[in-house]
Amino acid sequence: AQSVTQLDSQVPVFEEAPVELRCNYSSSVSVYLFWYVQYPNQGLQLLLKYLSGSTLVKGINGFEAEFNKSQTSFHLRKPSVHISDTAEYFCAASYSGAGSYQLTFGKGTKLSVIP
Amino acid sequence: DTEVTQTPKHLVMGMTNKKSLKCEQHMGHRAMYWYKQKAKKPPELMFVYSYEKLSINESVPSRFSPECPNSSLLNLHLHALQPEDSALYLCASSQVGGQSYGYTFGSGTRLTVV
Numbered sequence: 001a002q003s004v005t006q007l008d009s010q011v012p013v014f015e016e017a018p019v020e021l022r023c024n025y026s027s028s029v030s031v032y033l034f035w036y037v038q039y040p041n042q043g044l045q046l047l048l049k050y051l052s053g054s055t056l057v058k059g060i061n062g063f064e065a066e067f068n069k070s071q072t073s074f075h076l077r078k079p080s081v082h083i084s085d086t087a088e089y090f091c092a093a094s095y096s097g098a099g100s101y102q103l104t105f106g107k108g109t110k111l112s113v114i115p
Numbered sequence: 116d117t118e119v120t121q122t123p124k125h126l127v128m129g130m131t132n133k134k135s136l137k138c139e140q141h142m143g144h145r146a147m148y149w150y151k152q153k154a155k156k157p158p159e160l161m162f163v164y165s166y167e168k169l170s171i172n173e174s175v176p177s178r179f180s181p182e183c184p185n186s187s188l189l190n191l192h193l194h195a196l197q198p199e200d201s202a203l204y205l206c207a208s209s210q211v212g213g214q215s216y217g218y219t220f221g222s223g224t225r226l227t228v229v
Contacts, residue, residue, distance in 0.1 A: 034217055043119075043205055043220040044158070090157055103218065105157035 002026050002095045006106035013081055014114045021076040021109045023091035033074045034092040034103070035065055044090065050074060061085070086113045117142060119221035121206050127227045130196060136224045138189040138206030147189040148218070149181060150205040158205055164189060165211055196228045 007022040025031060032051050036044040048059025055067040065076045074091060091106040119140045128134050138147065146165050150158035163171035164183040178200075180192040189206055206221040 036220075041223075041225065043121075043222040044207075044218075045220070046217050049217050102160070108155070108157055 002028065002093065002104050004091050004093050004104050004106040006089075006091050006109050008109050009107065010110045010112065012112045012114055015083055016080050018079050019077065019081050019085075019111065021089050021091075021111065023074045023076065023106055025072055025074060025091075025093045027072050028095045030095070032094045033065075033067060034094075035059065035063070035074075035076050036090045036092060037061075038088045038090065038108075040087075047076070047089075081111070081113050083113050083115060085111060087111060117219065119206055119208055119219050121204075121221035121224050123224060124222065125225045125227075127229060128193065128196065129229055130198075132196075133192070133194045135193065136191040136204055136206075136226075138191075138221055139187055140208045140219070141187055142208065142219065143186075144208035144210055144219070145186060146209045146211045147183060148207040148209075149189070149191050150207060150220075152203040152205055152223070154202075162191075193226075196226075198228050201226055201228045 003026045005024045011021060013019045034049045035047040037047050038044050047063050048057045048065055050057045050067045058064045063076055063078050065074055067074055089109045089111055092103045094103055122137045126134060148163050149161040151161055152158040160173050161175045162181045167183045167186060178195050182190040203223045203225050205223045207218040209218045210216045
């Protein structure tokens with residue numbers, strides 16, 4: 001079965017410091033990768049997505065992620081975090097051939113920004 | 116309009132009640148989804164509609180009954196729920212073949228079964 005692993009369940013970081021949230025996916029010939037953010041009592045908002053092409057993907061709110069096929073990773077980064085970035089972050093993958101509609105989610109990483 | 120709207124935002128219901136959750140989108144998406152999310156867990160897929168027809172039912176108990184009356188609306192009818200069904204219910208939509216486009220999620224309905 002396909003899987004997505006988020007290596008850290010919680011990441012505390014001081015305001016204005018850089019952050020990296022790690023995500024690994026099970027290898028596949030064709031995979032699409034996503035990062036979603038969920039603020040308390042909210043739905044999921046798409047931060048960025050990798051479909052093909054350039055391995056460095058830029059998203060909203062200053063986030064970016066790098067697709068690394070050899071390491072089957074899709075880590076999310078931000079050079080300087082703000083208090084407002086405190087939220088739950090989900091990495092997700094969609095695999096070609098697994099059904100057009102299936103999103104496989106990681107278990108989530110809680111980012112806590114410390115003033 | 117790039118939103119998925121869910122109503123109500125909060126719902127408290129007894130185990131003998133019948134209620135419905137509603138979801139609406141006007142992005143022309145022809146795939147719509149219901150997800151269930153428990154606290155501190157990722158969303159779990161419940162149902163998928165494609166072109167207004169049910170295409171995936173992830174072995175969800177029959178006390179949950181989805182309905183897609185048209186291409187913009189998705190309902191989830193609830194009956195005889197259990198306290199363990201308390202969760203955040205998320206609606207999402209996408210283009211058909213959604214994996215290459217991503218999904219747009221609503222803000223969810225926070226359901227409490229008492």
